[in-house]
Amino acid sequence: MQNNTYVLVVDSDPLNRVVLENTLSEDCRIMLSDNSTSALQLIAKHNVDLIITDITLVDDLGGLFLQRLKESPDTYMIPVIIISSSNAYSDEVRGLQMGAVDYITKPFSPLIVKARVKMHLALKQKSDLLEKLASVDGLTELPNRRLFDKHFAQQWQLCQSEKSSLALLLVDIDYFKEYNDEYGYAGGDECLVKVAQALKLVVEQQKGFIARYDGVRFGITVSGYSAHQVEALTTAMHDAIDKLLLSHQCSPICAHVSISIGIVYTRESFSLGVTNCLQQADCALVAAHTNQERMVMINR
Numbered sequence: 001m002q003n004n005t006y007v008l009v010v011d012s013d014p015l016n017r018v019v020l021e022n023t024l025s026e027d028c029r030i031m032l033s034d035n036s037t038s039a040l041q042l043i044a045k046h047n048v049d050l051i052i053t054d055i056t057l058v059d060d061l062g063g064l065f066l067q068r069l070k071e072s073p074d075t076y077m078i079p080v081i082i083i084s085s086s087n088a089y090s091d092e093v094r095g096l097q098m099g100a101v102d103y104i105t106k107p108f109s110p111l112i113v114k115a116r117v118k119m120h121l122a123l124k125q126k127s128d129l130l131e132k133l134a135s136v137d138g139l140t141e142l143p144n145r146r147l148f149d150k151h152f153a154q155q156w157q158l159c160q161s162e163k164s165s166l167a168l169l170l171v172d173i174d175y176f177k178e179y180n181d182e183y184g185y186a187g188g189d190e191c192l193v194k195v196a197q198a199l200k201l202v203v204e205q206q207k208g209f210i211a212r213y214d215g216v217r218f219g220i221t222v223s224g225y226s227a228h229q230v231e232a233l234t235t236a237m238h239d240a241i242d243k244l245l246l247s248h249q250c251s252p253i254c255a256h257v258s259i260s261i262g263i264v265y266t267r268e269s270f271s272l273g274v275t276n277c278l279q280q281a282d283c284a285l286v287a288a289h290t291n292q293e294r295m296v297m298i299n300r
Ligand SMILES: Nc1nc2c(ncn2[C@@H]2O[C@H](COP(=O)(O)OP(=O)(O)OP(=O)(O)O)[C@@H](O)[C@H]2O)c(=O)[nH]1
Pocket: 139, 172, 173, 174, 175, 176, 177, 178, 180, 184, 185, 186, 187, 188, 189, 192, 214, 215, 216, 289
């Protein structure tokens, strides 16, 4: 276990908090809380790897705490160990059914708690790694389509509820089939990585999110931007690709590798839905490419 592993102990009994802190502090960093409200605040602020809670499941507060953790996409992966004074079989079953990974009864043996925490932290590390591998594109190391879809759906809901603007950009590398034919598939891969890195730099400077959408297309989202700011972002993206000066002898439109961008800019009118928005961005991209415009934006 590493010292940058954080365990949150939520226990109303000060003595139990001290015992748990002393038991675990050799192996990981400990945060303490005596109630579920302050625990949720700590979880929102810090990267918590595991939670140990005594919150009794017979009262609604404990159940609600666990339910909120398991319902949120940000916290559902955090393993929760319940340490309870109730040794009733039904409470243990309920706790595990609600998503706790383990149930320990009081009085507890510090050595057993230590061993179980160590085991669950090791499992968490493995599941974090799997989650990362399942979300990253192997070639460009950008988030993959799976993560993009998840992120875009979340952003859509957030911007809708906060009445904020959301721009979806689809970016395609022009005439890439011809690029592969001319420079070989390995040369194409190299080009794809360079374009991905250049776009990532620009997009992340602007606090946007970029992923490899499919093939040689990238999906980008930025929220809270004016249409003018989105336009400025596309100019910066084109400039970044132009600066790479990647020769493309077979492109009918440019001596260097170039990109086309299709955009759907949504402001308050979110009735379109995520799937239709992606389809419209695709249409905008096709129009940009066909008409040899550097970008086409659909305003909604
Ligand atoms: N090297 C390489 N090529 C890829 C990869 N993924 C997709 N491609 C190729 O990228 C090309 C993309 O083709 P399209 O986007 O359909 O067409 P295009 O040639 O870019 O033409 P336009 O869309 O008209 O600009 C195809 O030939 C794919 O085989 C990859 O990971 N590496």
